[in-house]
Amino acid sequence: MTSILSIKDLRKTYDGGFEALRGATLDIREGEILALLGPNGAGKTTLISTVCGITKLTSGTVTVGGFDIQSEYRAARGLIGLVPQELTLEPFETVFNTVRLSRGLFGKRRNDALLEEVLKKLSLWDKRNAQIRELSGGMKRRVLIAKALSHEPRVLFLDEPTAGVDVELRKDMWEVVADLRDSGVTVILTTHYIEEAEAMADRIAVIAKGEILLVEDKDHLMQQMGQKELEVQLTDTLAAVPEALDSYDLRLGEGGKSLIYTYDTRAERTGITALLNDVAAAGLTLADVQTRQSSLEDIFVTLVNDARPQEAAQ
Ligand SMILES: Nc1ncnc2c1ncn2[C@@H]1O[C@H](COP(=O)(O)OP(=O)(O)OP(=O)(O)O)[C@@H](O)[C@H]1O
Numbered sequence: 001m002t003s004i005l006s007i008k009d010l011r012k013t014y015d016g017g018f019e020a021l022r023g024a025t026l027d028i029r030e031g032e033i034l035a036l037l038g039p040n041g042a043g044k045t046t047l048i049s050t051v052c053g054i055t056k057l058t059s060g061t062v063t064v065g066g067f068d069i070q071s072e073y074r075a076a077r078g079l080i081g082l083v084p085q086e087l088t089l090e091p092f093e094t095v096f097n098t099v100r101l102s103r104g105l106f107g108k109r110r111n112d113a114l115l116e117e118v119l120k121k122l123s124l125w126d127k128r129n130a131q132i133r134e135l136s137g138g139m140k141r142r143v144l145i146a147k148a149l150s151h152e153p154r155v156l157f158l159d160e161p162t163a164g165v166d167v168e169l170r171k172d173m174w175e176v177v178a179d180l181r182d183s184g185v186t187v188i189l190t191t192h193y194i195e196e197a198e199a200m201a202d203r204i205a206v207i208a209k210g211e212i213l214l215v216e217d218k219d220h221l222m223q224q225m226g227q228k229e230l231e232v233q234l235t236d237t238l239a240a241v242p243e244a245l246d247s248y249d250l251r252l253g254e255g256g257k258s259l260i261y262t263y264d265t266r267a268e269r270t271g272i273t274a275l276l277n278d279v280a281a282a283g284l285t286l287a288d289v290q291t292r293q294s295s296l297e298d299i300f301v302t303l304v305n306d307a308r309p310q311e312a313a314q
Contacts, residue, residue, distance in 0.1 A: 003027040004079075004186050005051070005155055010060035012046050012210075020046040022210035023060070028155070033177065033187045035197035035218075038207035039304050044190045045085075047207065048157050052082050065154060078106060081153030081185075083144045085160045091133035095124055095143055098132060099150045106151035118149045122176060138169040145176065149185075156180060158189040162196060174200050194297040198222075204296070208304045222296060230272060232279055233258040233288040244282040248275055 005028035012021040020043045028034055038044050049055040051062050053073055062069040067076035089098060099115050119125045122142045127135060132143065141161065148156060158177070162170040170193070177200060181187055191197055197204055198218070205215040214221075231253060238256040248271065250259045259279070263270045279286065 002030045004030040004065055005188075006061075006063045007047075007051065008061045010047070010050060010062060011058045012043075012050055012055065013058045020210050021050065021058075021060075024207065024210060024212050026205055026212050026215060028186060028188060029203075030154075030186055031181065031184060032202045033181050033189065033200055034203045034205055034215075035201035036188060036190045036205050036207060037194065037197055037300055038190075042207045042304075043210040044207060045159060046210075048082070048159055048188075048190070052080055052157065053077050078151065079154045081148030081151070081156040083148045083156065083158045083161060085163060087137075087140050087144065089132045089140060089143060092131055094129050094131055095119070095135070095146075096128040098143060099146045102147040103150040108151050114152070115146075115150060118146050121179060122146050123172075138165055138172075141165065141173070142176070149180075153185065155186045155188065158187065160190055160192065162191070162193065170196065194295070194300055198296040206300065206303050213303055218296070221299065222293070227262055227264055227293075227298075228270075229292045230261045230263065230275075231258050231290045231292070232261065232276070232286060233290070234279075235285040235287045238284075242282045242284070245275075245278055248278070 005026075007024060007026045007028075010021050010024040011019070013019045024043065024047060036044050036047070046055060050057045051064070051069065053069055053076075057070070062076075064076040065079045067079070069076045093101075096115065096119070099119065100110070100112070103111070103115065116125065119128055122145055124139065124142055124146060127139060132140065135143065145156075145158075145161075161177070162173050165173065174196070177187055177189070189197075189200070201218050203215060204218050204221055206213045233253070234257060238252060238259075241250045241252055241259065245259070248261060250261055252258075253260050261272070261275055263272070276286070276289075
């Protein structure tokens with residue numbers, strides 16, 4: 001595995017003494033989309049700000065493309081693009097100038113052809129001469145991405161890229177991010193929309209109380225931690241789960257028209273065959289059988305449940 005970003009035992013204690021990061025360790029692979037999920041106050045923004053050099057770390061090491069973010073700050077920072085959560089743009093500046101200035105700030109030589117490519121990729125080329133104030137919220141958000149891409153970063157941080165954006169635009173953004181990944185940019189995004197992580201990410205990292213609880217391939221995580229439900233629909237209507245089926249963990253579906261069986265996808269035997277035999281032996285007739293898998297959201301809620309008391313204490 002080639003890691004483009006390596007975070008080791010990162011700690012951040014704010015001036016007031018609050019420990020926002022408590023030994024976070026995370027390796028980001030080159031060319032992946034990693035979603036960093038965590039409840040409010042978990043330390044996501046602190047982690048991003050520290051890696052980007054906006055906040056000074058207390059201890060630990062961070063390297064980007066092999067460059068240490070403290071001793072080789074310029075080289076490390078040059079490899080990173082940051083799309084902040086808040087819209088921080090100059091309203092009277094044009095789109096093209098905004099992006100061009102941003103490139104200049106990183107000390108890169110002028111390259112309008114590259115900026116044209118970036119703006120076209122983000123469907124902003126037609127708006128290149130428009131002032132920022134004339135753009136819609138979604139367009140402004142894309143300008144922020146264009147700014148972050150203007151100096152050709154290899155790692156792009158997106159902090160809540162679709163907060164407050166409508167469903168359609170959110171899907172457009174997912175496509176933009178997938179295209180970026182395909183062009184070789186490594187993407188780390190934070191989001192409160194779990195379905196966004198489910199749709200986009202290759203890997204999921206979960207942070208709570210300043211520590212990385214888990215980093216896992218998304219598909220693997222969903223397969224490993226997910227529970228499945230089997231709904232056995234019946235031609236009969238039941239008032240209660242039949243006694244003959246007491247040995248199974250069953251609950252009655254809506255209107256007593258089905259039995260719902262929850263099983264662990266990791267179990268060697270799911271018990272489904274035996275259940276279906278016993279359902280028939282109990283004199284019930286099957287109408288249909290359906291399975292459902294728990295979502296990433298269910299898994300996430302289970303994982304961070306332990307972190308809730310800290311949040312309440314703040
Ligand atoms: N400048 C600061 N001084 C003191 N404490 C801070 C500072 N910035 C953040 N914190 C605290 O550090 C903790 C982590 O905050 P952070 O913003 O990193 O969380 P987050 O995971 O990004 O949360 P959210 O999902 O709400 O954006 C919080 O308890 C917050 O109050």
